Amino acid sequence: MIGQRHCPFCKASALHACSHLALAAEGRDFVRRCVELSQAQPIWETFCALRQKQLRQSGDWTPEREDFTWLETAFRSEFLDHLRWFSGMEYEWRTGPKPEQGGFYVLLWSREPKRLWWELREEFERRTAILAAPPTSSPRGIAAGEYGTRHVPLPASAEPWLISPPLSPSSRS
Numbered sequence: 001m002i003g004q005r006h007c008p009f010c011k012a013s014a015l016h017a018c019s020h021l022a023l024a025a026e027g028r029d030f031v032r033r034c035v036e037l038s039q040a041q042p043i044w045e046t047f048c049a050l051r052q053k054q055l056r057q058s059g060d061w062t063p064e065r066e067d068f069t070w071l072e073t074a075f076r077s078e079f080l081d082h083l084r085w086f087s088g089m090e091y092e093w094r095t096g097p098k099p100e101q102g103g104f105y106v107l108l109w110s111r112e113p114k115r116l117w118w119e120l121r122e123e124f125e126r127r128t129a130i131l132a133a134p135p136t137s138s139p140r141g142i143a144a145g146e147y148g149t150r151h152v153p154l155p156a157s158a159e160p161w162l163i164s165p166p167l168s169p170s171s172r173s
């Protein structure tokens with residue numbers, strides 16, 4: 001076994017999957033498994049959609065900006081690095097039953113994996129709330145500026161009031 005890793009807490013081999021090994025997954029599955037294990041599928045999809053929309057609107061979108069949706073290193077720096085219960089990420093070469101099934105596995109360590117998944121889901125929720133919040137610049141400001149420069153005459157808005165039926169005085173009698 002090349003580059004075999006050990007738990008930073010109890011020193012068990014990563015292959016023993018001690019209670020501190022939150023996840024061992026192939027690189028291509030890593031982000032998806034993290035989302036699954038934190039039971040955050042819906043909020044994750046919302047976040048990705050909002051993020052993409054915002055980037056496209058601002059003209060800032062590039063394929064690299066969405067790396068975090070599939071690339072474990074980008075996902076780590078976007079979401080995991082600053083979590084309290086994140087204790088590290090490592091790579092381990094693992095062989096499968098067939099040579100072509102071998103590959104690099106991403107190991108995710110945490111003192112309390114369960115808390116890590118809760119924390120990750122909260123992080124998704126927090127970040128989604130920020131994205132979904134209305135922009136700080138008030139749209140009223142834009143509308144007022146537009147109105148000020150155009151000098152469009154107001155439509156005869158008084159008219160509907162004139163044609164509204166007069167109140168019947170009969171109710172008074």
Ligand SMILES: [Zn+2]
Binds near residue numbers: 007010012018019
């Ligand atoms: Zn351990």
